[in-house]
Amino acid sequence: MESxxxxxxxxxxxxxxxxxxxxxxxxxxxxxxxxxxESGYKGKLYAINPKHDTVQGQPVYKSLHEIGKSVxxxxxxTPAKTIPSIIEACGEYxxxxxxxxxxxxxxxxxxxxxxxxxxxxxxxRYGLRxxxxxxxxxxxxxxxxxxxxIKGTAKAGNLALVSQSGALCTAILxxxxxxxxxxxxxxxxxxxxxxxxxxxxxxxxxxxxxxxILLYIEGIHNARTFMSGLRxxxxxxxxxxxxxxxxxxxxxxxxxxxxxxxxxxxxxDAALQxxxxxxxxxxxxxxxxxxxxxxRYKANGNRLAIITNGGGPGVMATDRAADFxxxxxxxxxxxxxxxxxxxxxxxxxxxxxxxxxDATAERYQTAIELCLKDPNVDALLVILTxxxxxxxxxxxxxxxxxxxxxxxxIISCWMGGxxxxxxxxxxxxxxIPDFRTPEAAVESFYYLSAYHQxxxxxxxxxxxxxxxxxxxxxxxxxxxxxxxxxxxxxxxEMESKAILGAFRIPFVATTLAxxxxxxxxxxxSIGFPVAMKIDSPDISHKSDVGGVKLNVNNPHLIxxxxxxxxxxxxxxxxQAKLNGVTxxxxxxxxxxxxxxxxxxxxxxxxxxxxxxMGGTMVEITGDIAITLPPLNTYLANxxxxxxKAANLLKQFRNMPPAKLxxxxxxxxxxxxxxxxxxxxxxxxINPLIIDEEGIIxxxxxxxxxxxxxxxxxxxxxxxxxxxVHLVQQWQLPDGTDITIRPIRxxxxxxxxxxxxxxxxxxxxxxxxxAVHELTPEMLVRFTQIDYDREMALIAVVQFEGKxxxxxxxxxxxxxxxxxxxxxxxxxxxxxxxxxxxxxxxSLMDAARTRGxxxxxxxxxxxxxxMLKLMEKLNFTMELDKxxxxxxxxxxxx
Numbered sequence: 059m060e061s062x063x064x065x066x067x068x069x070x071x072x073x074x075x076x077x078x079x080x081x082x083x084x085x086x087x088x089x090x091x092x093x094x095x096e097s098g099y100k101g102k103l104y105a106i107n108p109k110h111d112t113v114q115g116q117p118v119y120k121s122l123h124e125i126g127k128s129v130x131x132x133x134x135x136t137p138a139k140t141i142p143s144i145i146e147a148c149g150e151y152x153x154x155x156x157x158x159x160x161x162x163x164x165x166x167x168x169x170x171x172x173x174x175x176x177x178x179x180x181x182x183r184y185g186l187r188x189x190x191x192x193x194x195x196x197x198x199x200x201x202x203x204x205x206x207x208i209k210g211t212a213k214a215g216n217l218a219l220v221s222q223s224g225a226l227c228t229a230i231l232x233x234x235x236x237x238x239x240x241x242x243x244x245x246x247x248x249x250x251x252x253x254x255x256x257x258x259x260x261x262x263x264x265x266x267x268x269x270x271i272l273l274y275i276e277g278i279h280n281a282r283t284f285m286s287g288l289r290x291x292x293x294x295x296x297x298x299x300x301x302x303x304x305x306x307x308x309x310x311x312x313x314x315x316x317x318x319x320x321x322x323x324x325x326x327d328a329a330l331q332x333x334x335x336x337x338x339x340x341x342x343x344x345x346x347x348x349x350x351x352x353x354r355y356k357a358n359g360n361r362l363a364i365i366t367n368g369g370g371p372g373v374m375a376t377d378r379a380a381d382f383x384x385x386x387x388x389x390x391x392x393x394x395x396x397x398x399x400x401x402x403x404x405x406x407x408x409x410x411x412x413x414x415x416d417a418t419a420e421r422y423q424t425a426i427e428l429c430l431k432d433p434n435v436d437a438l439l440v441i442l443t444x445x446x447x448x449x450x451x452x453x454x455x456x457x458x459x460x461x462x463x464x465x466x467x468i469i470s471c472w473m474g475g476x477x478x479x480x481x482x483x484x485x486x487x488x489x490i491p492d493f494r495t496p497e498a499a500v501e502s503f504y505y506l507s508a509y510h511q512x513x514x515x516x517x518x519x520x521x522x523x524x525x526x527x528x529x530x531x532x533x534x535x536x537x538x539x540x541x542x543x544x545x546x547x548x549x550x551e552m553e554s555k556a557i558l559g560a561f562r563i564p565f566v567a568t569t570l571a572x573x574x575x576x577x578x579x580x581x582x583s584i585g586f587p588v589a590m591k592i593d594s595p596d597i598s599h600k601s602d603v604g605g606v607k608l609n610v611n612n613p614h615l616i617x618x619x620x621x622x623x624x625x626x627x628x629x630x631x632x633q634a635k636l637n638g639v640t641x642x643x644x645x646x647x648x649x650x651x652x653x654x655x656x657x658x659x660x661x662x663x664x665x666x667x668x669x670x671m672g673g674t675m676v677e678i679t680g681d682i683a684i685t686l687p688p689l690n691t692y693l694a695n696x697x698x699x700x701x702k703a704a705n706l707l708k709q710f711r712n713m714p715p716a717k718l719x720x721x722x723x724x725x726x727x728x729x730x731x732x733x734x735x736x737x738x739x740x741x742x743i744n745p746l747i748i749d750e751e752g753i754i755x756x757x758x759x760x761x762x763x764x765x766x767x768x769x770x771x772x773x774x775x776x777x778x779x780x781x782v783h784l785v786q787q788w789q790l791p792d793g794t795d796i797t798i799r800p801i802r803x804x805x806x807x808x809x810x811x812x813x814x815x816x817x818x819x820x821x822x823x824x825x826x827x828a829v830h831e832l833t834p835e836m837l838v839r840f841t842q843i844d845y846d847r848e849m850a851l852i853a854v855v856q857f858e859g860k861x862x863x864x865x866x867x868x869x870x871x872x873x874x875x876x877x878x879x880x881x882x883x884x885x886x887x888x889x890x891x892x893x894x895x896x897x898x899x900s901l902m903d904a905a906r907t908r909g910x911x912x913x914x915x916x917x918x919x920x921x922x923x924m925l926k927l928m929e930k931l932n933f934t935m936e937l938d939k940x941x942x943x944x945x946x947x948x949x950x951x
Contacts, residue, residue: 064187064874065253065261068155069198069243071130072101074205075122075153077144078135079105079113086159087135088114089207090195094133097204097211104129122151129153133195133205138162141191142176149184156181157205158190164249165192174251181252193248194224199241200267206246215240216269217348218262220255222247222276226341230272233345238486242267256283263291272348273335275301281663281776285333286846289777292334293842296356296509298347299330299337324684325660332686332693332777336508343501350491350502355467359436360507361387362500363429364410366441367417367448371473372410375439375496382504386410387435393428400424415445419452426457430464437467437506439499444477454481458488467506471499529727530560531734538737538762547761548595551640554760557735558743561727565755566645572638574617580641587611587644590619591757592627596634598759603630609644645747645756649713651706652745654682655724657732659739663776665732669725671703672745687729688779694725707748720753721746736765736774770908778846784904790891794855798900801850801866806841809852812863817886823921824883840868847871848878849904851897864888867897869905869913877912878905882924894927902931906951914948 074094078087087107091114094103105113108120119125132148134141138160148156163174174191181188189196195206199214212231217239221227224246231244242265245258255273262268271291278284291297301323330337338344362384366372379386386409389397397405401421406412411429413421422440429435440457444450450472461468470485470492472478485492493499534557541549549557555565569584570593571577581588592605600606604626607619620639628636654672657665663686670682683700685693698704698721707716724746732738740761747754765774772778785799801809813821814831821829832840843850850868854861864885869878880901884894905913917924919937928935928947938944 063261063264065155065257067130068157068187068189068196068253069261069265070201071155071203073104073127073129074099074101074131074133074203075104075106075119075125075129076133076135076205077106079107079110079116079118080135081110081113085135086207089209090133090135090159090205091116093204093206093208093211098202099204100202101130102127122147122153130155131205132156134158134160134190135207136160138170138173138191142173142180145177145180145186145188149180149186154186156186156188156190157193157195158188158248159193159195159207160190161192163191163251174249178251187257188252189245189250190248191251194227194246196246197241197244199244206244210235212244213238213240215242216267217241218243218245218265218268218271219274220245220247220258220262220271221274222250223274224248226274229341230345230348234348237345237349239348242269250279254279254283256280256285256287259284259287259291259297263287263294269295271295271297272344273297273299274344275299278662281329282773282778282846285329285663285776286778286844288330288333288335290844290847292509293838296506297333297335298344298505299335300339300341300344301326301337322658322660322666322684325663325666325686328666328684328686329663329776334509336505338505342498343505346493346498346502347505349493350469350505353467353489353491355437355465355491355506357437357467357503357506357509361385361434361436362439362503362507363387363389363432363435363437364439364441365413365422365425365429366410366443367413367415367422367445368441368443369406369412371441371443371471371496372406372412375441375471375500376410378497378500382500384500384504384507387429387432389429390432390434393432393434396428397425416447417453418447419449419456422453423456423460426460426468430460430466430468435466437469437503439469439471439496439503441471441473441496441499442478442481444472444474450474450478450481451484454484458484458490461488461490467503469493469499469503471496527562529562529730529734534560534731534735535737538735541762542737542764546595547763548598549760549762550593550595550637551591551758552593554741554758555755557731557760558755558758561731563724563727563743563755564753565758566642568640568642570638570640571620574620577620577639577641578613578616581610581616582613584641584643586613587646588616589642589644590616590623591640591642592623593637593640594627594631594634595637597627597631603627645754647747647749649716649749650747651703651716651749652747653703653721654742654744655728655746656743657728657738657741664774665738667697667725667728667732669697669703670701671706672747686777687732687775688777689726689729691722691726694722694729697725698722714750716748717750717752721748724753724755733772733775733779736771737762739763778844781845781849781904784849784851784900786900788853788896790893792891796864796893797854797861798851798897799854800845801841801843801852801868803842805852805863806837808854808861808863809841809866810837812866812885815885816883820883820886823918823924824881826916826918843868849901849908851900851904853893853897865893865897867894867901869901869910871908871910876910877914878910880913880915889923895930898927898931902951911951912948913951914946917945917947919943919945 076091079091080087082088104125105116105118107118110118112118132153134144163170197204197212199212204211208228227246338347364372364375389409402414411425413425429438442453470490472481482492491502537553537556552568555568558565569580571580587609590607591600623639652672654670656668660666665687667687668682668684671679681702683697685697707718709715742759743755745756747756781800788796810832848870852863853865854863867882869880871878933947933949935945935947938946
């Protein structure tokens with residue numbers, strides 16, 4: 059059942075009404091209506107203005123009702139105070155989408171915020187979705203729709219530009235004209251009171267006109283929908299992001315401009331990497347990225363070959379590649395042998411390939427052709443400087459012809475001005491990215507290769523470690539609830555370590571002493587040396603207030619140290635509540651390295667995990683890496699590898715390598731902790747000591763708070779984790795054990811084999827066309843799913859020691875957010891054994907818990923077995939009036 063996207067009327071409207079269309083020169087209503095007329099928009103165009111009879115030679119209507127025909131899109135340019143009544147009129151008339159260009163809402167303060175909320179409430183009442191307010195408008199060049207107040211238009215192309223800044227839109231569109239870059243869509247979001255990045259990305263991911271996406275972001279309103287839409291888009295289309303507010307002053311400016319919250323910049327970086335998008339830092343880099351994405355290229359690796367006729371430019375390109383950690387390709391022996399024969403003996407004999415200052419077009423052609431054929435080369439940068447014996451235009455033509463025959467990215471850098479101008483024109487026409495400097499050219503390739511690398515992060519679908527050693531989530535929850543019941547938010551060290559224990563993280567046992575004598579008894583029982591620390595819910599960093607004494611070896615000093623710690627801390631912090639002194643065995647590890655793992659709650663992206671060097675100098679060293687949970691082994695190891703601390707874990711002089719898998723396990727357990735404990739707002743495990751034998755948490759601090767009540771157990775997470783709670787065991791009547799679980803990306807081979815082994819009839823009933831096996835694109839779509847918006851439950855059995863898939867049921871949420879479309883198929887030899895009914899019940903339960911209200915689907919009218927199952931499950935059935943070979947089935951959840 060192909061569900062029409064709810065934003066079709068916004069981006070492909072058959073009719074547009076402009077409220078406030080005007081004849082007043084340079085008024086917003088005048089410019090917008092003029093743009094719609096002059097762009098050649100083919101749909102119906104209506105001007106609405108009660109003060110005029112005609113506008114720009116077109117008839118004017120006083121209201122929507124005077125039009126008397128359906129209107130898909132309303133473009134509103136009138137003052138802010140008039141907009142609530144216009145939205146009400148649009149809703150009553152059946153208009154489903156609007157663009158509000160007017161300013162005067164949340165950006166002006168509390169009064170504007172109230173007015174904006176009033177508009178949102180009225181729009182929701184009628185199911186009307188809108189862009190804005192305070193925006194520039196939208197463009198769809200392929201249908202000649204220019205509903206903006208930009209003076210000019212955009213060429214049709216394959217890039218989508220989505221921006222919270224109208225000014226940036228105008229700058230990019232102006233730059234695009236001489237660079238021959240076209241756009242599928244241009245969207246100025248304004249303050250995003252309703253439609254936001256997540257909604258727009260949801261549309262663009264399935265828009266056939268869009269092949270690459272540029273985002274300008276000042277702040278995010280809803281992290282879950284943003285991440286969900288971004289991950290879906292980046293899975294199949296390159297997404298380049300520029301975000302302002304990287305520093306505190308920029309954050310304040312961004313918040314005042316867009317009204318959106320701005321979280322930590324490093325958290326935003328981590329989010330983009332997990333989503334598979336690529337971030338640029340400057341406006342110039344965004345232009346470079348746009349030029350690269352507008353080309354036909356996609357990178358399948360990052361090994362770069364550089365061809366140049368000048369040593370200096372080659373070195374500059376090499377340095378910039380090193381800055382971005384782009385490896386230079388190692389040429390194959392065959393390539394080197396041929397180059398040695400074809401090039402002068404003075405050539406560089408390596409990469410960069412310096413073809414000499416007297417290089418002819420033929421010499422360039424030889425080097426380019428070899429690199430394109432070399433399996434060790436993923437992409438090619440060709441640099442030319444206009445020298446006495448150089449013919450830039452001939453070299454350019456030779457390269458363009460070779461580029462037509464190879465999918466490998468080729469980036470050109472014809473340096474200079476007048477002598478290479480004509481060559482640049484040819485590159486633009488051939489859609490080969492061309493840059494004036496080697497550094498800019500290398501940066502442009504970085505965006506392609508970084509997109510390829512981030513896809514590896516996007517594929518990761520972390521699950522629970524519970525199947526190996528399940529955590530005691532309930533025990534941890536009871537501890538936290540007890541703390542909150544006492545109106546505390548800071549856990550004691552013993553409480554914090556108890557939660558570590560609940561999640562199977564090894565720690566140094568701690569005992570609280572209330573008196574000097576108790577401290578002595580504890581020390582004698584656990585053995586010396588010991589560490590003694592003040593215990594107080596009001597003190598986060600005990601060493602800062604003199605509340606720590608380490609390596610206490612003398613039992614005669616225990617009671618005196620107890621008294622001194624209590625007195626010294628009380629003097630420094632008289633308001634602090636002191637519970638006593640904790641005593642624990644000193645950790646003595648000659649080869650130990652001190653590390654730190656912590657958790658904070660970002661205001662936008664929720665829990666964020668950081669890793670780095672530990673000890674008291676952590677703030678000074680600044681050696682930390684940030685990542686978003688949930689994690690798996692690959693993601694945890696990637697996070698560790700980003701830090702200098704990773705080098706400490708290797709063998710060094712007489713120190714053996716640390717047990718890395720123990721650290722990885724702690725990272726995974728912390729990830730599991732933040733997923734399952736929405737009350738956990740802050741945690742700091744420091745130091746975490748690791749050596750060749752294992753790892754142990756010495757000190758830990760936790761802060762908790764009340765979590766909002768929600769039907770979704772992972773509402774605090776920006777990325778929906780693998781839904782381990784949907785895994786279940788089931789038995790067929792004959793005793794066969796079956797596991798029903800959500801699908802994972804690593805199930806791709808199993809899913810392919812499952813489809814391949816279906817009978818021709820079963821495949822036809824499932825796909826409604828002749829399909830022998832899944833295409834690579836279908837396989838990605840079926841196994842790399844977003845659990846927030848879709849679900850695929852597979853049934854597997856054990857066969858010869860491996861999982862064998864025998865069935866799959868899936869649903870995908872429709873754009874309305876209320877209904878979903880389902881599909882079901884069971885392997886032929888496993889049919890008629892109750893499996894289909896069980897899977898459908900499990901699927902409906904999963905959809906119900908996500909808040910979906912309706913499940914619907916299409917069944918071939920001759921698929922009698924499926925129709926009989928639908929009847930059993932109380933689905934309503936009716937023939938499709940437009941295609942009687944299909945039966946439409948539906949039921950309320």
